[in-house]
Amino acid sequence: MENEPFPILPPTFSGNSRSVDVGNVFDWLRQGWATFIVNPGTWIAMMVITIVIFIGLAIVPLIGQLAAHLLTPVLAAGMLVACRKVASEETLEIADLFAGFQRNTGPLMMLGVLYMIGMLLVSLLVLALAGGGLAGGLMMGSPVGASIAVGGFLVGAMLWLALSVPIAMAIWFAPxxxxxxDMPPVDALKASFNACLRNIVAFLVFGLIVMVLCFFAALPVGLGFLVLGPVLAGAIYASYRDIFAAA
Structure with missing residues:
Protein backbone atom coordinates (compact mmCIF):
# COMPACT_ATOMS: atom_id res chain seq x y z
CA MET A 1 0.00 0.00 0.00
CA GLU A 2 1.47 3.29 -1.09
CA ASN A 3 1.74 6.11 1.40
CA GLU A 4 -0.47 9.10 0.66
CA PRO A 5 1.45 12.18 -0.46
CA PHE A 6 2.08 14.83 2.20
CA PRO A 7 0.55 17.26 2.80
CA ILE A 8 -2.80 15.54 2.32
CA LEU A 9 -5.01 17.74 0.18
CA PRO A 10 -8.51 18.54 1.45
CA PRO A 11 -11.43 17.00 -0.46
CA THR A 12 -12.67 18.96 -3.43
CA PHE A 13 -15.77 21.01 -2.68
CA SER A 14 -18.71 19.13 -4.20
CA GLY A 15 -21.14 22.03 -4.40
CA ASN A 16 -23.73 20.25 -2.27
CA SER A 17 -26.36 22.62 -0.90
CA ARG A 18 -28.98 22.33 1.81
CA SER A 19 -32.59 23.38 2.16
CA VAL A 20 -33.35 26.26 4.53
CA ASP A 21 -36.50 27.69 6.05
CA VAL A 22 -38.28 30.57 4.34
CA GLY A 23 -37.74 32.64 7.47
CA ASN A 24 -33.99 32.61 6.75
CA VAL A 25 -34.67 35.15 4.00
CA PHE A 26 -35.21 37.84 6.64
CA ASP A 27 -31.95 36.84 8.35
CA TRP A 28 -30.12 37.27 5.03
CA LEU A 29 -31.51 40.77 4.64
CA ARG A 30 -30.69 41.66 8.25
CA GLN A 31 -27.13 40.47 7.72
CA GLY A 32 -26.99 42.46 4.49
CA TRP A 33 -27.98 45.61 6.36
CA ALA A 34 -25.47 44.85 9.13
CA THR A 35 -22.76 44.47 6.48
CA PHE A 36 -23.64 47.86 4.99
CA ILE A 37 -23.71 49.90 8.20
CA VAL A 38 -20.19 48.79 9.16
CA ASN A 39 -18.77 51.21 6.58
CA PRO A 40 -21.56 52.90 4.58
CA GLY A 41 -19.27 55.49 2.99
CA THR A 42 -17.04 52.91 1.35
CA TRP A 43 -20.01 50.82 0.24
CA ILE A 44 -21.71 53.82 -1.36
CA ALA A 45 -18.47 54.74 -3.15
CA MET A 46 -18.24 51.20 -4.52
CA MET A 47 -21.83 51.38 -5.72
CA VAL A 48 -21.25 54.74 -7.42
CA ILE A 49 -18.29 53.27 -9.31
CA THR A 50 -20.33 50.20 -10.28
CA ILE A 51 -23.24 52.29 -11.53
CA VAL A 52 -20.91 54.56 -13.52
CA ILE A 53 -19.31 51.50 -15.15
CA PHE A 54 -22.65 50.05 -16.22
CA ILE A 55 -24.02 53.40 -17.39
CA GLY A 56 -20.88 53.87 -19.47
CA LEU A 57 -21.33 50.45 -21.03
CA ALA A 58 -25.03 51.11 -21.67
CA ILE A 59 -24.10 54.07 -23.86
CA VAL A 60 -22.47 51.72 -26.37
CA PRO A 61 -25.19 50.02 -28.45
CA LEU A 62 -25.36 46.20 -28.20
CA ILE A 63 -21.64 45.72 -27.46
CA GLY A 64 -21.97 47.64 -24.21
CA GLN A 65 -24.83 45.45 -23.01
CA LEU A 66 -22.90 42.30 -23.85
CA ALA A 67 -19.86 43.65 -22.03
CA ALA A 68 -22.03 44.41 -18.99
CA HIS A 69 -23.12 40.77 -18.83
CA LEU A 70 -19.48 39.74 -19.23
CA LEU A 71 -18.30 41.88 -16.31
CA THR A 72 -21.20 41.15 -13.97
CA PRO A 73 -19.69 38.02 -12.31
CA VAL A 74 -16.29 39.72 -11.94
CA LEU A 75 -17.69 42.80 -10.21
CA ALA A 76 -20.07 40.63 -8.17
CA ALA A 77 -17.03 38.69 -6.96
CA GLY A 78 -15.49 41.95 -5.76
CA MET A 79 -18.61 42.78 -3.76
CA LEU A 80 -18.55 39.29 -2.24
CA VAL A 81 -14.90 39.69 -1.25
CA ALA A 82 -15.88 42.94 0.46
CA CYS A 83 -18.67 41.14 2.31
CA ARG A 84 -16.29 38.44 3.49
CA LYS A 85 -13.83 41.06 4.73
CA VAL A 86 -16.59 42.74 6.74
CA ALA A 87 -17.64 39.36 8.18
CA SER A 88 -14.01 38.71 9.15
CA GLU A 89 -13.73 42.19 10.71
CA GLU A 90 -11.10 43.24 8.18
CA THR A 91 -10.79 46.77 6.81
CA LEU A 92 -13.05 47.40 3.83
CA GLU A 93 -11.48 49.20 0.87
CA ILE A 94 -12.91 50.60 -2.35
CA ALA A 95 -10.31 48.58 -4.26
CA ASP A 96 -12.05 45.40 -3.06
CA LEU A 97 -14.60 45.98 -5.81
CA PHE A 98 -11.95 44.90 -8.34
CA ALA A 99 -10.79 41.80 -6.43
CA GLY A 100 -12.30 39.65 -9.17
CA PHE A 101 -9.62 40.97 -11.55
CA GLN A 102 -6.91 39.68 -9.20
CA ARG A 103 -8.20 36.25 -8.15
CA ASN A 104 -9.76 33.48 -10.26
CA THR A 105 -10.20 36.04 -13.02
CA GLY A 106 -10.22 33.49 -15.85
CA PRO A 107 -13.04 31.34 -14.43
CA LEU A 108 -15.01 34.45 -13.45
CA MET A 109 -14.68 35.82 -16.97
CA MET A 110 -15.80 32.45 -18.33
CA LEU A 111 -18.88 32.76 -16.11
CA GLY A 112 -19.44 36.14 -17.72
CA VAL A 113 -19.11 34.64 -21.20
CA LEU A 114 -21.67 31.93 -20.41
CA TYR A 115 -24.00 34.47 -18.81
CA MET A 116 -23.62 36.77 -21.81
CA ILE A 117 -24.38 33.94 -24.25
CA GLY A 118 -27.40 32.84 -22.23
CA MET A 119 -28.93 36.31 -22.09
CA LEU A 120 -28.17 36.90 -25.77
CA LEU A 121 -29.98 33.69 -26.73
CA VAL A 122 -32.95 34.68 -24.56
CA SER A 123 -33.14 38.09 -26.24
CA LEU A 124 -32.92 36.60 -29.73
CA LEU A 125 -35.55 33.98 -28.94
CA VAL A 126 -37.95 36.57 -27.50
CA LEU A 127 -37.37 38.81 -30.52
CA ALA A 128 -38.04 35.92 -32.91
CA LEU A 129 -41.20 34.73 -31.17
CA ALA A 130 -42.77 38.00 -30.04
CA GLY A 131 -41.05 40.72 -32.03
CA GLY A 132 -43.03 40.02 -35.18
CA GLY A 133 -46.39 40.59 -33.49
CA LEU A 134 -45.18 43.81 -31.88
CA ALA A 135 -43.72 45.21 -35.10
CA GLY A 136 -46.68 44.09 -37.20
CA GLY A 137 -49.17 45.68 -34.81
CA LEU A 138 -47.31 48.98 -34.84
CA MET A 139 -47.15 49.01 -38.64
CA MET A 140 -50.94 48.58 -38.93
CA GLY A 141 -51.48 52.01 -37.37
CA SER A 142 -54.98 51.20 -36.14
CA PRO A 143 -56.66 50.36 -32.83
CA VAL A 144 -56.57 46.68 -33.76
CA GLY A 145 -52.88 47.01 -34.57
CA ALA A 146 -52.27 48.70 -31.23
CA SER A 147 -53.96 45.79 -29.46
CA ILE A 148 -51.79 43.33 -31.37
CA ALA A 149 -48.68 45.35 -30.49
CA VAL A 150 -49.57 45.40 -26.79
CA GLY A 151 -50.26 41.67 -26.90
CA GLY A 152 -46.92 41.05 -28.57
CA PHE A 153 -45.17 43.15 -25.93
CA LEU A 154 -46.85 41.28 -23.07
CA VAL A 155 -46.05 37.90 -24.60
CA GLY A 156 -42.46 38.99 -25.08
CA ALA A 157 -42.17 40.21 -21.50
CA MET A 158 -43.60 36.98 -20.09
CA LEU A 159 -41.39 34.88 -22.33
CA TRP A 160 -38.30 36.87 -21.35
CA LEU A 161 -39.12 36.43 -17.67
CA ALA A 162 -39.72 32.68 -18.04
CA LEU A 163 -36.41 32.17 -19.87
CA SER A 164 -34.26 34.52 -17.79
CA VAL A 165 -35.26 33.13 -14.38
CA PRO A 166 -33.36 29.83 -14.87
CA ILE A 167 -30.30 31.82 -15.97
CA ALA A 168 -30.59 34.00 -12.86
CA MET A 169 -30.79 30.85 -10.73
CA ALA A 170 -27.64 29.49 -12.35
CA ILE A 171 -25.63 32.69 -11.95
CA TRP A 172 -26.87 33.57 -8.42
CA PHE A 173 -24.22 31.70 -6.39
CA ALA A 174 -21.81 30.95 -9.23
CA PRO A 175 -19.36 33.85 -8.61
CA ASP A 182 -12.51 27.17 -6.78
CA MET A 183 -15.30 25.39 -8.64
CA PRO A 184 -15.08 25.24 -12.46
CA PRO A 185 -17.56 27.67 -14.07
CA VAL A 186 -19.96 25.07 -15.48
CA ASP A 187 -20.02 23.11 -12.21
CA ALA A 188 -20.63 26.35 -10.30
CA LEU A 189 -23.58 27.20 -12.54
CA LYS A 190 -25.08 23.73 -12.00
CA ALA A 191 -24.57 23.91 -8.22
CA SER A 192 -26.11 27.38 -8.06
CA PHE A 193 -29.15 26.30 -10.09
CA ASN A 194 -29.65 23.22 -7.92
CA ALA A 195 -29.34 25.27 -4.72
CA CYS A 196 -31.93 27.78 -5.89
CA LEU A 197 -34.23 24.96 -7.03
CA ARG A 198 -33.99 23.25 -3.65
CA ASN A 199 -34.91 26.53 -1.98
CA ILE A 200 -37.33 27.80 -4.59
CA VAL A 201 -39.94 29.03 -2.08
CA ALA A 202 -37.35 30.98 -0.11
CA PHE A 203 -36.03 32.61 -3.27
CA LEU A 204 -39.52 33.46 -4.49
CA VAL A 205 -40.11 35.27 -1.18
CA PHE A 206 -36.69 36.92 -1.45
CA GLY A 207 -37.46 38.02 -5.00
CA LEU A 208 -40.79 39.56 -4.03
CA ILE A 209 -39.18 41.46 -1.15
CA VAL A 210 -36.42 42.71 -3.44
CA MET A 211 -38.99 43.92 -5.98
CA VAL A 212 -40.70 45.99 -3.27
CA LEU A 213 -37.36 47.34 -2.05
CA CYS A 214 -36.36 48.25 -5.61
CA PHE A 215 -39.60 50.19 -6.03
CA PHE A 216 -38.86 52.33 -2.98
CA ALA A 217 -35.16 52.62 -3.85
CA ALA A 218 -36.10 54.05 -7.26
CA LEU A 219 -38.35 56.77 -5.82
CA PRO A 220 -35.64 59.26 -4.75
CA VAL A 221 -34.19 59.52 -8.30
CA GLY A 222 -32.72 56.05 -7.86
CA LEU A 223 -30.46 57.13 -4.99
CA GLY A 224 -31.83 54.35 -2.83
CA PHE A 225 -29.88 51.83 -4.90
CA LEU A 226 -26.67 53.21 -3.40
CA VAL A 227 -27.83 51.60 -0.16
CA LEU A 228 -29.88 48.72 -1.53
CA GLY A 229 -27.02 47.42 -3.71
CA PRO A 230 -24.62 46.75 -0.82
CA VAL A 231 -27.45 45.39 1.35
CA LEU A 232 -28.36 42.87 -1.37
CA ALA A 233 -24.70 41.95 -1.83
CA GLY A 234 -24.50 41.23 1.89
CA ALA A 235 -27.74 39.25 1.73
CA ILE A 236 -26.45 37.15 -1.19
CA TYR A 237 -23.24 36.44 0.73
CA ALA A 238 -25.27 35.48 3.80
CA SER A 239 -27.47 33.16 1.72
CA TYR A 240 -24.37 31.57 0.20
CA ARG A 241 -22.95 30.89 3.68
CA ASP A 242 -26.32 29.58 4.82
CA ILE A 243 -27.07 27.22 1.96
CA PHE A 244 -23.63 25.78 1.16
CA ALA A 245 -22.41 23.78 4.13
CA ALA A 246 -18.74 23.95 3.16
CA ALA A 247 -18.80 27.73 2.58
Whole structure:
Protein backbone atom coordinates (compact mmCIF):
# COMPACT_ATOMS: atom_id res chain seq x y z
CA MET A 1 0.00 0.00 0.00
CA GLU A 2 1.47 3.29 -1.09
CA ASN A 3 1.74 6.11 1.40
CA GLU A 4 -0.47 9.10 0.66
CA PRO A 5 1.45 12.18 -0.46
CA PHE A 6 2.08 14.83 2.20
CA PRO A 7 0.55 17.26 2.80
CA ILE A 8 -2.80 15.54 2.32
CA LEU A 9 -5.01 17.74 0.18
CA PRO A 10 -8.51 18.54 1.45
CA PRO A 11 -11.43 17.00 -0.46
CA THR A 12 -12.67 18.96 -3.43
CA PHE A 13 -15.77 21.01 -2.68
CA SER A 14 -18.71 19.13 -4.20
CA GLY A 15 -21.14 22.03 -4.40
CA ASN A 16 -23.73 20.25 -2.27
CA SER A 17 -26.36 22.62 -0.90
CA ARG A 18 -28.98 22.33 1.81
CA SER A 19 -32.59 23.38 2.16
CA VAL A 20 -33.35 26.26 4.53
CA ASP A 21 -36.50 27.69 6.05
CA VAL A 22 -38.28 30.57 4.34
CA GLY A 23 -37.74 32.64 7.47
CA ASN A 24 -33.99 32.61 6.75
CA VAL A 25 -34.67 35.15 4.00
CA PHE A 26 -35.21 37.84 6.64
CA ASP A 27 -31.95 36.84 8.35
CA TRP A 28 -30.12 37.27 5.03
CA LEU A 29 -31.51 40.77 4.64
CA ARG A 30 -30.69 41.66 8.25
CA GLN A 31 -27.13 40.47 7.72
CA GLY A 32 -26.99 42.46 4.49
CA TRP A 33 -27.98 45.61 6.36
CA ALA A 34 -25.47 44.85 9.13
CA THR A 35 -22.76 44.47 6.48
CA PHE A 36 -23.64 47.86 4.99
CA ILE A 37 -23.71 49.90 8.20
CA VAL A 38 -20.19 48.79 9.16
CA ASN A 39 -18.77 51.21 6.58
CA PRO A 40 -21.56 52.90 4.58
CA GLY A 41 -19.27 55.49 2.99
CA THR A 42 -17.04 52.91 1.35
CA TRP A 43 -20.01 50.82 0.24
CA ILE A 44 -21.71 53.82 -1.36
CA ALA A 45 -18.47 54.74 -3.15
CA MET A 46 -18.24 51.20 -4.52
CA MET A 47 -21.83 51.38 -5.72
CA VAL A 48 -21.25 54.74 -7.42
CA ILE A 49 -18.29 53.27 -9.31
CA THR A 50 -20.33 50.20 -10.28
CA ILE A 51 -23.24 52.29 -11.53
CA VAL A 52 -20.91 54.56 -13.52
CA ILE A 53 -19.31 51.50 -15.15
CA PHE A 54 -22.65 50.05 -16.22
CA ILE A 55 -24.02 53.40 -17.39
CA GLY A 56 -20.88 53.87 -19.47
CA LEU A 57 -21.33 50.45 -21.03
CA ALA A 58 -25.03 51.11 -21.67
CA ILE A 59 -24.10 54.07 -23.86
CA VAL A 60 -22.47 51.72 -26.37
CA PRO A 61 -25.19 50.02 -28.45
CA LEU A 62 -25.36 46.20 -28.20
CA ILE A 63 -21.64 45.72 -27.46
CA GLY A 64 -21.97 47.64 -24.21
CA GLN A 65 -24.83 45.45 -23.01
CA LEU A 66 -22.90 42.30 -23.85
CA ALA A 67 -19.86 43.65 -22.03
CA ALA A 68 -22.03 44.41 -18.99
CA HIS A 69 -23.12 40.77 -18.83
CA LEU A 70 -19.48 39.74 -19.23
CA LEU A 71 -18.30 41.88 -16.31
CA THR A 72 -21.20 41.15 -13.97
CA PRO A 73 -19.69 38.02 -12.31
CA VAL A 74 -16.29 39.72 -11.94
CA LEU A 75 -17.69 42.80 -10.21
CA ALA A 76 -20.07 40.63 -8.17
CA ALA A 77 -17.03 38.69 -6.96
CA GLY A 78 -15.49 41.95 -5.76
CA MET A 79 -18.61 42.78 -3.76
CA LEU A 80 -18.55 39.29 -2.24
CA VAL A 81 -14.90 39.69 -1.25
CA ALA A 82 -15.88 42.94 0.46
CA CYS A 83 -18.67 41.14 2.31
CA ARG A 84 -16.29 38.44 3.49
CA LYS A 85 -13.83 41.06 4.73
CA VAL A 86 -16.59 42.74 6.74
CA ALA A 87 -17.64 39.36 8.18
CA SER A 88 -14.01 38.71 9.15
CA GLU A 89 -13.73 42.19 10.71
CA GLU A 90 -11.10 43.24 8.18
CA THR A 91 -10.79 46.77 6.81
CA LEU A 92 -13.05 47.40 3.83
CA GLU A 93 -11.48 49.20 0.87
CA ILE A 94 -12.91 50.60 -2.35
CA ALA A 95 -10.31 48.58 -4.26
CA ASP A 96 -12.05 45.40 -3.06
CA LEU A 97 -14.60 45.98 -5.81
CA PHE A 98 -11.95 44.90 -8.34
CA ALA A 99 -10.79 41.80 -6.43
CA GLY A 100 -12.30 39.65 -9.17
CA PHE A 101 -9.62 40.97 -11.55
CA GLN A 102 -6.91 39.68 -9.20
CA ARG A 103 -8.20 36.25 -8.15
CA ASN A 104 -9.76 33.48 -10.26
CA THR A 105 -10.20 36.04 -13.02
CA GLY A 106 -10.22 33.49 -15.85
CA PRO A 107 -13.04 31.34 -14.43
CA LEU A 108 -15.01 34.45 -13.45
CA MET A 109 -14.68 35.82 -16.97
CA MET A 110 -15.80 32.45 -18.33
CA LEU A 111 -18.88 32.76 -16.11
CA GLY A 112 -19.44 36.14 -17.72
CA VAL A 113 -19.11 34.64 -21.20
CA LEU A 114 -21.67 31.93 -20.41
CA TYR A 115 -24.00 34.47 -18.81
CA MET A 116 -23.62 36.77 -21.81
CA ILE A 117 -24.38 33.94 -24.25
CA GLY A 118 -27.40 32.84 -22.23
CA MET A 119 -28.93 36.31 -22.09
CA LEU A 120 -28.17 36.90 -25.77
CA LEU A 121 -29.98 33.69 -26.73
CA VAL A 122 -32.95 34.68 -24.56
CA SER A 123 -33.14 38.09 -26.24
CA LEU A 124 -32.92 36.60 -29.73
CA LEU A 125 -35.55 33.98 -28.94
CA VAL A 126 -37.95 36.57 -27.50
CA LEU A 127 -37.37 38.81 -30.52
CA ALA A 128 -38.04 35.92 -32.91
CA LEU A 129 -41.20 34.73 -31.17
CA ALA A 130 -42.77 38.00 -30.04
CA GLY A 131 -41.05 40.72 -32.03
CA GLY A 132 -43.03 40.02 -35.18
CA GLY A 133 -46.39 40.59 -33.49
CA LEU A 134 -45.18 43.81 -31.88
CA ALA A 135 -43.72 45.21 -35.10
CA GLY A 136 -46.68 44.09 -37.20
CA GLY A 137 -49.17 45.68 -34.81
CA LEU A 138 -47.31 48.98 -34.84
CA MET A 139 -47.15 49.01 -38.64
CA MET A 140 -50.94 48.58 -38.93
CA GLY A 141 -51.48 52.01 -37.37
CA SER A 142 -54.98 51.20 -36.14
CA PRO A 143 -56.66 50.36 -32.83
CA VAL A 144 -56.57 46.68 -33.76
CA GLY A 145 -52.88 47.01 -34.57
CA ALA A 146 -52.27 48.70 -31.23
CA SER A 147 -53.96 45.79 -29.46
CA ILE A 148 -51.79 43.33 -31.37
CA ALA A 149 -48.68 45.35 -30.49
CA VAL A 150 -49.57 45.40 -26.79
CA GLY A 151 -50.26 41.67 -26.90
CA GLY A 152 -46.92 41.05 -28.57
CA PHE A 153 -45.17 43.15 -25.93
CA LEU A 154 -46.85 41.28 -23.07
CA VAL A 155 -46.05 37.90 -24.60
CA GLY A 156 -42.46 38.99 -25.08
CA ALA A 157 -42.17 40.21 -21.50
CA MET A 158 -43.60 36.98 -20.09
CA LEU A 159 -41.39 34.88 -22.33
CA TRP A 160 -38.30 36.87 -21.35
CA LEU A 161 -39.12 36.43 -17.67
CA ALA A 162 -39.72 32.68 -18.04
CA LEU A 163 -36.41 32.17 -19.87
CA SER A 164 -34.26 34.52 -17.79
CA VAL A 165 -35.26 33.13 -14.38
CA PRO A 166 -33.36 29.83 -14.87
CA ILE A 167 -30.30 31.82 -15.97
CA ALA A 168 -30.59 34.00 -12.86
CA MET A 169 -30.79 30.85 -10.73
CA ALA A 170 -27.64 29.49 -12.35
CA ILE A 171 -25.63 32.69 -11.95
CA TRP A 172 -26.87 33.57 -8.42
CA PHE A 173 -24.22 31.70 -6.39
CA ALA A 174 -21.81 30.95 -9.23
CA PRO A 175 -19.36 33.85 -8.61
CA UNK A 176 -19.08 32.90 -4.92
CA UNK A 177 -18.56 29.22 -5.74
CA UNK A 178 -15.87 30.03 -8.31
CA UNK A 179 -14.16 32.60 -6.08
CA UNK A 180 -14.30 30.97 -2.66
CA UNK A 181 -14.55 27.26 -3.54
CA ASP A 182 -12.51 27.17 -6.78
CA MET A 183 -15.30 25.39 -8.64
CA PRO A 184 -15.08 25.24 -12.46
CA PRO A 185 -17.56 27.67 -14.07
CA VAL A 186 -19.96 25.07 -15.48
CA ASP A 187 -20.02 23.11 -12.21
CA ALA A 188 -20.63 26.35 -10.30
CA LEU A 189 -23.58 27.20 -12.54
CA LYS A 190 -25.08 23.73 -12.00
CA ALA A 191 -24.57 23.91 -8.22
CA SER A 192 -26.11 27.38 -8.06
CA PHE A 193 -29.15 26.30 -10.09
CA ASN A 194 -29.65 23.22 -7.92
CA ALA A 195 -29.34 25.27 -4.72
CA CYS A 196 -31.93 27.78 -5.89
CA LEU A 197 -34.23 24.96 -7.03
CA ARG A 198 -33.99 23.25 -3.65
CA ASN A 199 -34.91 26.53 -1.98
CA ILE A 200 -37.33 27.80 -4.59
CA VAL A 201 -39.94 29.03 -2.08
CA ALA A 202 -37.35 30.98 -0.11
CA PHE A 203 -36.03 32.61 -3.27
CA LEU A 204 -39.52 33.46 -4.49
CA VAL A 205 -40.11 35.27 -1.18
CA PHE A 206 -36.69 36.92 -1.45
CA GLY A 207 -37.46 38.02 -5.00
CA LEU A 208 -40.79 39.56 -4.03
CA ILE A 209 -39.18 41.46 -1.15
CA VAL A 210 -36.42 42.71 -3.44
CA MET A 211 -38.99 43.92 -5.98
CA VAL A 212 -40.70 45.99 -3.27
CA LEU A 213 -37.36 47.34 -2.05
CA CYS A 214 -36.36 48.25 -5.61
CA PHE A 215 -39.60 50.19 -6.03
CA PHE A 216 -38.86 52.33 -2.98
CA ALA A 217 -35.16 52.62 -3.85
CA ALA A 218 -36.10 54.05 -7.26
CA LEU A 219 -38.35 56.77 -5.82
CA PRO A 220 -35.64 59.26 -4.75
CA VAL A 221 -34.19 59.52 -8.30
CA GLY A 222 -32.72 56.05 -7.86
CA LEU A 223 -30.46 57.13 -4.99
CA GLY A 224 -31.83 54.35 -2.83
CA PHE A 225 -29.88 51.83 -4.90
CA LEU A 226 -26.67 53.21 -3.40
CA VAL A 227 -27.83 51.60 -0.16
CA LEU A 228 -29.88 48.72 -1.53
CA GLY A 229 -27.02 47.42 -3.71
CA PRO A 230 -24.62 46.75 -0.82
CA VAL A 231 -27.45 45.39 1.35
CA LEU A 232 -28.36 42.87 -1.37
CA ALA A 233 -24.70 41.95 -1.83
CA GLY A 234 -24.50 41.23 1.89
CA ALA A 235 -27.74 39.25 1.73
CA ILE A 236 -26.45 37.15 -1.19
CA TYR A 237 -23.24 36.44 0.73
CA ALA A 238 -25.27 35.48 3.80
CA SER A 239 -27.47 33.16 1.72
CA TYR A 240 -24.37 31.57 0.20
CA ARG A 241 -22.95 30.89 3.68
CA ASP A 242 -26.32 29.58 4.82
CA ILE A 243 -27.07 27.22 1.96
CA PHE A 244 -23.63 25.78 1.16
CA ALA A 245 -22.41 23.78 4.13
CA ALA A 246 -18.74 23.95 3.16
CA ALA A 247 -18.80 27.73 2.58
Missing amino acids: ALVLFN
